[in-house]
Amino acid sequence: MSTRLTYHGAASYEIVTPTHTILVDPFLSGNPLAPCGPDDLRPPDLILVSHAAADHYGDAAVVARRSGAAVVCDSAVRAKLIDDGVDPRRITQTTWGIVVGVAGLTIRPVECHHWSMATLSDGSTVVGNPLAFVFETEPGVRIYHYGDTCIFDMRLIGELYRPTVGLLGCTVPRELLHLIDGPGTYLSGEMDPDEAARAAEMLGLELAVACHYLTPNEDVARFLELVARHDTSGKRRAVAPLVGQTLVVEPGNHWIEG
Amino acid sequence: MSTRLTYHGAASYEIVTPTHTILVDPFLSGNPLAPCGPDDLRPPDLILVSHAAADHYGDAAVVARRSGAAVVCDSAVRAKLIDDGVDPRRITQTTWGIVVGVAGLTIRPVECHHWSMATLSDGSTVVGNPLAFVFETEPGVRIYHYGDTCIFDMRLIGELYRPTVGLLGCTVPRELLHLIDGPGTYLSGEMDPDEAARAAEMLGLELAVACHYLTPNEDVARFLELVARHDTSGKRRAVAPLVGQTLVVEPGNHWIEG
Amino acid sequence: MSTRLTYHGAASYEIVTPTHTILVDPFLSGNPLAPCGPDDLRPPDLILVSHAAADHYGDAAVVARRSGAAVVCDSAVRAKLIDDGVDPRRITQTTWGIVVGVAGLTIRPVECHHWSMATLSDGSTVVGNPLAFVFETEPGVRIYHYGDTCIFDMRLIGELYRPTVGLLGCTVPRELLHLIDGPGTYLSGEMDPDEAARAAEMLGLELAVACHYLTPNEDVARFLELVARHDTSGKRRAVAPLVGQTLVVEPGNHWIEG
Numbered sequence: 001m002s003t004r005l006t007y008h009g010a011a012s013y014e015i016v017t018p019t020h021t022i023l024v025d026p027f028l029s030g031n032p033l034a035p036c037g038p039d040d041l042r043p044p045d046l047i048l049v050s051h052a053a054a055d056h057y058g059d060a061a062v063v064a065r066r067s068g069a070a071v072v073c074d075s076a077v078r079a080k081l082i083d084d085g086v087d088p089r090r091i092t093q094t095t096w097g098i099v100v101g102v103a104g105l106t107i108r109p110v111e112c113h114h115w116s117m118a119t120l121s122d123g124s125t126v127v128g129n130p131l132a133f134v135f136e137t138e139p140g141v142r143i144y145h146y147g148d149t150c151i152f153d154m155r156l157i158g159e160l161y162r163p164t165v166g167l168l169g170c171t172v173p174r175e176l177l178h179l180i181d182g183p184g185t186y187l188s189g190e191m192d193p194d195e196a197a198r199a200a201e202m203l204g205l206e207l208a209v210a211c212h213y214l215t216p217n218e219d220v221a222r223f224l225e226l227v228a229r230h231d232t233s234g235k236r237r238a239v240a241p242l243v244g245q246t247l248v249v250e251p252g253n254h255w256i257e258g
Numbered sequence: 259m260s261t262r263l264t265y266h267g268a269a270s271y272e273i274v275t276p277t278h279t280i281l282v283d284p285f286l287s288g289n290p291l292a293p294c295g296p297d298d299l300r301p302p303d304l305i306l307v308s309h310a311a312a313d314h315y316g317d318a319a320v321v322a323r324r325s326g327a328a329v330v331c332d333s334a335v336r337a338k339l340i341d342d343g344v345d346p347r348r349i350t351q352t353t354w355g356i357v358v359g360v361a362g363l364t365i366r367p368v369e370c371h372h373w374s375m376a377t378l379s380d381g382s383t384v385v386g387n388p389l390a391f392v393f394e395t396e397p398g399v400r401i402y403h404y405g406d407t408c409i410f411d412m413r414l415i416g417e418l419y420r421p422t423v424g425l426l427g428c429t430v431p432r433e434l435l436h437l438i439d440g441p442g443t444y445l446s447g448e449m450d451p452d453e454a455a456r457a458a459e460m461l462g463l464e465l466a467v468a469c470h471y472l473t474p475n476e477d478v479a480r481f482l483e484l485v486a487r488h489d490t491s492g493k494r495r496a497v498a499p500l501v502g503q504t505l506v507v508e509p510g511n512h513w514i515e516g
Numbered sequence: 517m518s519t520r521l522t523y524h525g526a527a528s529y530e531i532v533t534p535t536h537t538i539l540v541d542p543f544l545s546g547n548p549l550a551p552c553g554p555d556d557l558r559p560p561d562l563i564l565v566s567h568a569a570a571d572h573y574g575d576a577a578v579v580a581r582r583s584g585a586a587v588v589c590d591s592a593v594r595a596k597l598i599d600d601g602v603d604p605r606r607i608t609q610t611t612w613g614i615v616v617g618v619a620g621l622t623i624r625p626v627e628c629h630h631w632s633m634a635t636l637s638d639g640s641t642v643v644g645n646p647l648a649f650v651f652e653t654e655p656g657v658r659i660y661h662y663g664d665t666c667i668f669d670m671r672l673i674g675e676l677y678r679p680t681v682g683l684l685g686c687t688v689p690r691e692l693l694h695l696i697d698g699p700g701t702y703l704s705g706e707m708d709p710d711e712a713a714r715a716a717e718m719l720g721l722e723l724a725v726a727c728h729y730l731t732p733n734e735d736v737a738r739f740l741e742l743v744a745r746h747d748t749s750g751k752r753r754a755v756a757p758l759v760g761q762t763l764v765v766e767p768g769n770h771w772i773e774g
Binding site for chain 3: 034113114115117124125127150151152153172180181182183184185186187188189192194195198258
Binding site for chain 1: 347371372373375382383385408409410411430436439440441442443444445446447448449450452453
């Protein structure tokens with residue numbers, strides 16, 4: 001058995017488990033390096049959306065409408081999905097700690113220290129609370145998706161839910177920075193390479209996966225170096241797939257295809 | 259002297275101290291197992307509302323209007339109370355850390371890692387920040403109400419404010435799950451039994467009280483077991499009152515009536 | 517070289533570095549003890565606004581419009597600034613962890629456990645996420661502005677970003693308490709003196725600066741005592757400038773002028 005994570009860039013993954021297909025933060029239409037469009041995806045069993053930011057919410061509504069897949073999300077994403085024509089009966093709203101069983105899967109939302117806001121078609125704004133996720137895809141493969149959190153003391157999450165694979169933002173997609181208004185320049189993502197490598201240690205990961213880029217940059221390279229430096233287990237691996245590549249994970253092993 | 263906590267189910271308690279009556283998260287009208295209606299309560303001196311979710315806000319407005327009691331809450335609950343006809347002069351809004359003196363009581367709001375949102379009568383939404391509470395009801399009895407938090411590192415709260423009695427969610431009211439939209443099933447509350455038992459340890463409680471159920475279920479039974487397993491003090495007690503029962507607390511002692 | 521911090525009261529400072537002028541949480545017009553009005557300030561290079569509360573947002577829009585200075589803030593402050601006529605091209609919105617380069621300065625927003633909400637001119641509310649800030653003003657002077665946070669485990673912030681000077685709320689501006697609606701009395705600020713002194717220790721500060729008052733009160737005096745009590749470094753200094761005074765900071769040294 002193995003779990004296949006195809007990277008779309010930003011925080012978007014299609015995760016194919018031995019039994020299910022899970023789509024996380026599907027950012028394709030607005031993604032200049034997207035390996036496919038939302039209509040090219042196999043219909044997922046489940047869509048997870050961490051928060052309502054455009055580069056995470058992405059094509060969630062399009063895919064949900066077309067596939068009828070269940071969605072797990074916070075209240076802001078739920079409001080935006082409904083505004084975008086998704087049947088509320090397909091959406092399960094949850095919050096930190098409330099584990100949900102859906103589509104035969106068990107999804108644990110954990111704290112994400114970020115922010116979730118959407119603007120609806122009538123101009124009103126909705127605010128929820130952003131989610132990170134932990135879920136087991138097969139025995140011995142437990143995936144943590146960081147959902148754009150900044151660093152905080154994640155040791156409890158590591159101790160209690162023992163993720164083995166962590167998808168960890170360590171930079172910011174440079175190709176999207178022109179979309180940011182204002183006079184300033186974003187010099188880091190919500191976590192920088194050192195913070196993300198420390199997160200890997202706090203979570204006790206076996207495999208730390210760089211996340212939140214389109215083209216790997218020097219932050220990503222630095223993350224791959226720093227994971228080892230912060231590793232007290234002596235066996236943590238680190239990887240940074242290219243957009244379009246598939247990271248294949250088995251307990252204790254991984255490789256990249258594509 | 260003693261402090262009497264009558265459980266209404268969910269996170270609702272009437273807490274009668276030697277000098278005052280405090281109503282917390284009064285969920286009665288929507289509560290299929292409520293031991294009484296909001297009009298049957300003795301008029302409280304103070305109402306605490308942790309956040310704006312329906313099963314916590316409950317009958318706060320009804321009781322506040324009828325009794326004229328002061329309310330301590332966040333900004334979302336305040337907006338909803340005003341929308342529901344409560345005089346703003348009876349409402350004290352606070353936030354994490356700002357201790358308030360009201361009705362002769364001292365109430366400390368502490369971090370609650372959850373989410374507080376209400377929809378007002380005009381369809382607009384308001385978002386605040388959810389509260390947990392610590393307050394002393396008599397010398398040596400300091401009550402922590404968890405306000406629907408998920409687990410986080412609560413050791414600072416334990417060290418600084420030394421609660422002796424903790425009302426800790428450890429499950430989800432199963433009788434209310436049909437109200438949850440969507441395809442998923444809630445498999446836990448914001449804390450599960452193990453997390454709640456760990457919270458009791460981090461808070462350094464003398465008495466850990468199961469909370470967030472209507473009928474005690476296997477989660478509650480498991481919590482009662484796990485409190486001892488996570489207890490490094492060797493003297494932590496655990497209890498799970500039935501709805502309608504009264505937990506009587508004195509320093510170092512407790513029993514159940516009813 | 518030195519860095520000059522002129523205190524306006526509440527959490528408002530004009531910070532003059534060897535190369536730039538930074539205005540933080542400029543609360544002047546509504547401040548009964550303000551040493552000057554917003555039009556008397558030298559035009560800043562940068563305005564930092566921690567969150568949208570009136571005593572922190574203050575005159576940010578007035579100063580931004582007049583000076584054309586860049587503003588770094590969260591989404592709620594951004595929405596309010598735009599509503600108040602500030603050009604969006606002058607505003608850089610960020611969130612926890614996303615370091616921004618702006619006006620030749622590097623600003624790190626860090627977690628602030630508080631709440632940021634504004635009401636716009638059309639009556640709608642916007643909610644963001646509140647910011648604390650760390651920034652270096654000269655080699656060896658790294659300033660932490662607390663942005664109204666309550667206490668939490670700040671050791672990661674101390675370890676990772678090593679602030680040397682911390683502006684730490686330890687009380688509440690008593691002169692403004694009449695503006696608080698409702699039956700209760702605020703007995704503390706978001707941090708009390710003991711909490712703020714513990715924050716100084718967790719952050720590893722060299723210089724702990726009392727903040728969030730207009731006239732120094734007994735909380736401020738208590739903070740100055742408690743900083744030493746919680747200091748494991750043996751060399752932490754503490755100071756409480758009067759409104760209108762200037763705290764001058766060099767690496768390893770400080771004095772007050774005015």
